[in-house]
Amino acid sequence: MIEIKRIKKSFGGKPVLKGISLDIPEKKATVLIGRSGCGKTVLLRILIGLLRPDEGQVLVDGEDMAGLSRKALFRARRKFGMLFQSAALFDSMTVGENISLALREHTDLSKTEIAEKVREKLDLVGLEGVEDRMPSELSGGMKKRVGLARALIMDPRYVLYDEPTTGLDPETADAINELIGGTGRRLGITSVVVTHDLVSARRIGDRFAMISEGHIVFDGTPEGFQACQKPAVRRFINGSGLDLEERI
């Protein structure tokens, strides 16, 4: 269980998150939506302890991530997998080495067992036979999927996805959405998915949370989101970005 309690975060005096509270339910996919620059990535980074909040807590199974010692923080991170918006593949390693790094570091599996697991995860994201390629030889969408395989390799309980389908064609995007939503639910993974793509969000999410102006402006079911009359939500759904109602 992840509990986000009154998180505040500013950069250089400019507040980005102004008091975010959110419970992430177990074994479900929570979709985090909001306009570009509203702080979705910042919130994910705070969840996994890459950034410290200025105020507030992130409780992961009751442990405050910001209060942990360095060693304990690294232990707590083993429960997590994270897909970066930029994929963030290690460019000095092959695809296979990228995916298997955590296995090689944290387990005593043999080379063949590791290769087998890597193949299995690549298969899951719809890639095969790319183990020996370098990240620079992959397309943007392929990098994303390799990043996804790397995030899933340790079969983590919590997976954070930052824009998993941007840059993918609709067919692959669909498969990835199914992987995150469907497979995730079957395997009992707790997911937090950041996206600003409502189509993907509807396919994945059991639950929507929207950030606007540093606050959670919506937290509920996809249907509830669709019906919500708050201006920020309406604007997002209509994709206008223009503040018509408030101007009148």
Add this chain to the structure above:
Amino acid sequence: MMETLAGFGRSVLVILEEAGSAAILLYRSMRGGAYLLRRPALYADQAFQIGVQSLPLVLVVSVFTGAVSSWQAAYQFRGIISMDFLGAAVSAALFIELSPVLTGLVVAGRVGASIAAELGTMRVTEQIDALETLAIDPVHYLAAPRITAGWTMLPVLLVFSSLLAHLGAFAVANTMLGVSADTFFSSVQKYFSMRNVVSGLIKALVFGGGTALIGCSIGFRTMGGAVGVGEATIRAFVYSSAFILIADYILSIFLF
């Protein structure tokens, strides 16, 4: 006047901040020592890059350092001191000062800067964050092998450097100054002091460790895309060169 003072104050603060970050990194990477023992391949990789790949440049620089010091010493000796002492004088200078410092500076330029560029790039492209999310400590995985390779490989490089520098010095003494091999090397041998050699090795160890540490520390704290990486690279070179010259002075006081 106030502005000069304020500027000076700011640079002092920047240097203190760099030193503080480096000290914390050193402490954390030493705590990663046990990790490194379980991952000898990580160390071997860096030892190869720092040691073996620096060797050609170090050797070229060393030969010419030896050659020049022989020529200059002979110029200063002429008419005052017998050329019988040339070998001894040059040898001592090479062991104590010239080989460690010049090898250190070559490595600062090559290794310190490339560590900063590599880790800086990993920082700005979120690869270091990615390591953290895989529950791998970047200090153990990236910094510890580089720093350890730095302080262990520089003394090794120094051995090669000193040998080649002696050969360079002898070549000039023999072909251009007419000092025979026998005169030159018996002079080297007669005044040879183990203490000089050990002092040089201690210097090399400090220079190598310091250079790698500075490269890692600056690399880890890189910000601002490709421009930031470029700046980090230059800063790593400037700081590690300055570190070597200052540390050389301090060590010389303690060692002699």
